[in-house]
Amino acid sequence: xxxxxxxxxxxxxxxxxxxxxxxxxxxxxxxxxxxxxxxxxxxxxxxxxxxxxxxxxxxxxxxxxxxxxxxxxxxxxxxxxxxxxxxxxxxxxxxxxxxxxxxxxxxxxxxxxxxxxxxxxxxxxxxxxxxxxxxxxxxxxxxxxxxxxxxxxxxxxxxxxxxxxxxxxxxxxxxxxxxxxxxxxxxxxxxxxxxxxxxxxxxxxxxxxxxxxxxxxxxxxxxxxxxxxxxxxxxxxxxxxxxxxxxxxxxxxxxxxxxxxxxxxxxxxxxxxxxxxxxxxxxxxxxxxxxxxxxxxxxxxxxxxxxxxxxxxxxxxxxxxxxxxxxxxxxxx
Amino acid sequence: xxxxxxxxxxxxxxxxxxxxxxxxxxxxxxxxxxxxxxxxxxxxxxxxxxxxxxxxxxxxxxxxxxxxxxxxxxxxxxxxxxxxxxxxxxxxxxxxxxxxxxxxxxxxxxxxxxxxxxxxxxxxxxxxxxxxxxxxxxxxxxxxxxxxxxxxxxxxxxxxxxxxxxxxxxxxxxxxxxxxxxxxxxxxxxxxxxxxxxxxxxxxxxxxxxxxxxxxxxxxxxxxxxxxxxxxxxxxxxxxxxxxxxxxxxxxxxxxxxxxxxxxxxxxxxxxxxxxxxxxxxxxxxxxxxxxxxxxxxxxxxxxxxxxxxxxxxxxxxxxxxxxxxxxxxxxx
Numbered sequence: 001x002x003x004x005x006x007x008x009x010x011x012x013x014x015x016x017x018x019x020x021x022x023x024x025x026x027x028x029x030x031x032x033x034x035x036x037x038x039x040x041x042x043x044x045x046x047x048x049x050x051x052x053x054x055x056x057x058x059x060x061x062x063x064x065x066x067x068x069x070x071x072x073x074x075x076x077x078x079x080x081x082x083x084x085x086x087x088x089x090x091x092x093x094x095x096x097x098x099x100x101x102x103x104x105x106x107x108x109x110x111x112x113x114x115x116x117x118x119x120x121x122x123x124x125x126x127x128x129x130x131x132x133x134x135x136x137x138x139x140x141x142x143x144x145x146x147x148x149x150x151x152x153x154x155x156x157x158x159x160x161x162x163x164x165x166x167x168x169x170x171x172x173x174x175x176x177x178x179x180x181x182x183x184x185x186x187x188x189x190x191x192x193x194x195x196x197x198x199x200x201x202x203x204x205x206x207x208x209x210x211x212x213x214x215x216x217x218x219x220x221x222x223x224x225x226x227x228x229x230x231x232x233x234x235x236x237x238x239x240x241x242x243x244x245x246x247x248x249x250x251x252x253x254x255x256x257x258x259x260x261x262x263x264x265x266x267x268x269x270x271x272x273x274x275x276x277x278x279x280x281x282x283x284x285x286x287x288x289x290x291x292x293x294x295x296x297x298x299x300x301x302x303x304x305x306x307x308x309x310x311x312x313x314x315x316x317x318x319x320x321x322x323x324x325x326x327x328x329x330x331x332x333x
Numbered sequence: 334x335x336x337x338x339x340x341x342x343x344x345x346x347x348x349x350x351x352x353x354x355x356x357x358x359x360x361x362x363x364x365x366x367x368x369x370x371x372x373x374x375x376x377x378x379x380x381x382x383x384x385x386x387x388x389x390x391x392x393x394x395x396x397x398x399x400x401x402x403x404x405x406x407x408x409x410x411x412x413x414x415x416x417x418x419x420x421x422x423x424x425x426x427x428x429x430x431x432x433x434x435x436x437x438x439x440x441x442x443x444x445x446x447x448x449x450x451x452x453x454x455x456x457x458x459x460x461x462x463x464x465x466x467x468x469x470x471x472x473x474x475x476x477x478x479x480x481x482x483x484x485x486x487x488x489x490x491x492x493x494x495x496x497x498x499x500x501x502x503x504x505x506x507x508x509x510x511x512x513x514x515x516x517x518x519x520x521x522x523x524x525x526x527x528x529x530x531x532x533x534x535x536x537x538x539x540x541x542x543x544x545x546x547x548x549x550x551x552x553x554x555x556x557x558x559x560x561x562x563x564x565x566x567x568x569x570x571x572x573x574x575x576x577x578x579x580x581x582x583x584x585x586x587x588x589x590x591x592x593x594x595x596x597x598x599x600x601x602x603x604x605x606x607x608x609x610x611x612x613x614x615x616x617x618x619x620x621x622x623x624x625x626x627x628x629x630x631x632x633x634x635x636x637x638x639x640x641x642x643x644x645x646x647x648x649x650x651x652x653x654x655x656x657x658x659x660x661x662x663x664x665x666x
Contacts, residue, residue, distance in 0.1 A: 267533050276524050
């Protein structure tokens, strides 16, 4: 792996253990993230898509140690993040920040906006009081809110404005990596575009890298340089955004693309995959095989791995029988 | 002209602590048997309250219908007593909601819940007959092994299957009108595609009229014959599905279409976002409610009341300037 990656994971896993039964004698392992290796370059946007329960949010949280990974490593620039203590994490946090889906729950309702935005600056001892206040005003301007917002509380704002506050807080310490977990999913269409524009502006201005986690492929396609697709805790496809969307290699990616509603599409012509993500422990073989229209005997027996490198320009896919080039995904109508 | 449902100037109001606000303001819509009408709007546009008004499910006394006419199969719905409404609901008018987990009773087996619909409306009275019919229904909505699923509880089913059960309940008495309020919003895209397909197939089989309520313009374009766009309690434009996307007349519809991420917007380019946020009921007034966010608004829009221009009965629009704008646009092209 080249040295200029900003963040890199090697076989990162996050397993949860569930005990059940009257005496809690049974144990169940939920593999939310299972051996994911990916990298994020400085200044790029990596889109992470998948359906609910595929582990995309868990991956985002594992990167920031909000859930401690149970296996594998995360490297941020030259640091290995595995096994860091709390103090070391605290020193690193300013460089990696997160924007959450629900700006209602992620902002303290009892704090004013100026308090919310100043807090990270206080915690990380940036500047004196006057400098901090100047910085808070600057942040509000960056995210398109006026100074009259300073002494208001989160409930006085609309969903879109609250998300702006959440973004302002995340960029207060000038991070190099911003993890956006379904950051626009709770917003109305007309407001969603505003927030996407804001994220694009900020990225250009601050040259920060983004991991953009979302279930919405059309949004991810718009904002990402590269797209990674997850299914049941594993990475099944990764590649350049346009290529993934125009000529996906994994049948699951194609199924997702086909299912995205589009203007002028006809419901009769939408190609569907059957079934849903099963929550049961995967047996042998490819996790998507039971739903896959192209599954063959081999798919049910050995599990395909994501190739580490790729000579062609096509996306890499964890599939024994990748789709041939030119089977268009989103472009058909 | 025989309409199955003919709503004229529906007005629904909410009694607040200090004032009473009109949240559905003069909504008119017509549905023929077997037809699909998509009702699109952002949160707070009044689309769900329109549906609840039609099904007599408004949380009275604070929310109530205050004007207009709702004629269903030559019967005035406003004149019905709560008891009469209950007889109609689930029989000739049915509704599916967004969240099947809260709409299903968690302590009853799904088979019994569907059978209850049959009992209440006096269909298939004998228990054996009833069970037969329920299994038939479960089968028709694509629940695998309906005989054994009969005894399942809602929590044992996945989100998609729960929505299938809701559809089975809604269609148990073969209603003439099905109202679906964001039925797929909580589902993953691949499951959403399955559920849409199911609803459309069943609709065609039984010639059911469908009022499909959603915030997703692209989705509704796939399944509707006609689409009505709501903004701030009013319908601002109604047109045939294909016309609406080819020649939107209202600036709001146009702006919505433009701000949706798509290939036409250019990868990683700023989206033409709609500024501001949706007007609140206390700010409604008689002028155009979109004027403060509209890039085409001029002094007329701020001083002249706007009404629905129904000169083109196939494509009514609530905008003072739509003719001028259409011409301007033609020039640009």
